[in-house]
Amino acid sequence: AQSVTQPDIHITVSEGASLELRCNYSYGATPYLFWYVQSPGQGLQLLLKYFSGDTLVQGIKGFEAEFKRSQSSFNLRKPSVHWSDAAEYFCAVGHLNFNKFYFGSGTKLNVKP
Amino acid sequence: NAGVTQTPKFRILKIGQSMTLQCTQDMNHNYMYWYRQDPGMGLKLIYYSVGAGITDKGEVPNGYNVSRSTTEDFPLRLELAAPSQTSVYFCASTPGGGNQPQHFGDGTRLSIL
Numbered sequence: 001a002q003s004v005t006q007p008d009i010h011i012t013v014s015e016g017a018s019l020e021l022r023c024n025y026s027y028g029a030t031p032y033l034f035w036y037v038q039s040p041g042q043g044l045q046l047l048l049k050y051f052s053g054d055t056l057v058q059g060i061k062g063f064e065a066e067f068k069r070s071q072s073s074f075n076l077r078k079p080s081v082h083w084s085d086a087a088e089y090f091c092a093v094g095h096l097n098f099n100k101f102y103f104g105s106g107t108k109l110n111v112k113p
Numbered sequence: 114n115a116g117v118t119q120t121p122k123f124r125i126l127k128i129g130q131s132m133t134l135q136c137t138q139d140m141n142h143n144y145m146y147w148y149r150q151d152p153g154m155g156l157k158l159i160y161y162s163v164g165a166g167i168t169d170k171g172e173v174p175n176g177y178n179v180s181r182s183t184t185e186d187f188p189l190r191l192e193l194a195a196p197s198q199t200s201v202y203f204c205a206s207t208p209g210g211g212n213q214p215q216h217f218g219d220g221t222r223l224s225i226l
Contacts, residue, residue: 046215049214096211098210099163099211100211101158104155
């Protein structure tokens with residue numbers, strides 16, 4: 001069965017520190033991978049996506065993610081976190097031949113001044 | 114650039130009442146989705162549609178109904194509201210299927226008392 005795991009429910013980092021949010025997936029085929037960000041009271045906004053090719057993908061707001069097939073992981077990173085990055089982050093997986101997506105349970109990021 | 118529009122933004126219902134959550138998109142997307150978001154649970158798929166006149170169940174369809182008479186609109190109906198349906202509901206759309214990023218509305222926060 002397909003599933004997406006985000007092992008960290010809450011993460012707190014200091015402003016200016018680096019960030020890595022973990023995402024592991026279980027999928028029977030080559031996945032399409034997405035990271036979304038949700039600010040309070042808002043819908044989800046796409047940060048970046050991986051379809052194929054280069055395993056390191058760049059997204060908006062200075063985020064990047066690396067696809068590691070051997071580890072079934074798609075971790076999100078940012079070198080220097082800003083206070084405005086405080087939000088909830090969701091990893092999701094889809095597939096070309098399927099019409100549905102599977103979401104992780106989310107990671108809430110707090111940023112300390 | 115309206116994107117995906119959901120109405121209402123907030124609603125309080127009494128147990129046993131019915132209501133329709135509206136979702137409309139102006140991007141001519143074929144695929145539309147309804148999710149519910151509960152704290153710490155990520156997004157759960159309720160129903161989805163791959164085009165006008167075609168709908169299918171997701172993970173948690175019980176207690177809900179949908180219709181898709183036009184490409185633009187995908188309303189979600191609650192027939193007999195129950196406290197377990199208290200949640201935040203998100204509508205999303207994509208031009209294609211599971212290989213395309215989703216565009217989300219801002220959500221409808223529904224409380225059933």
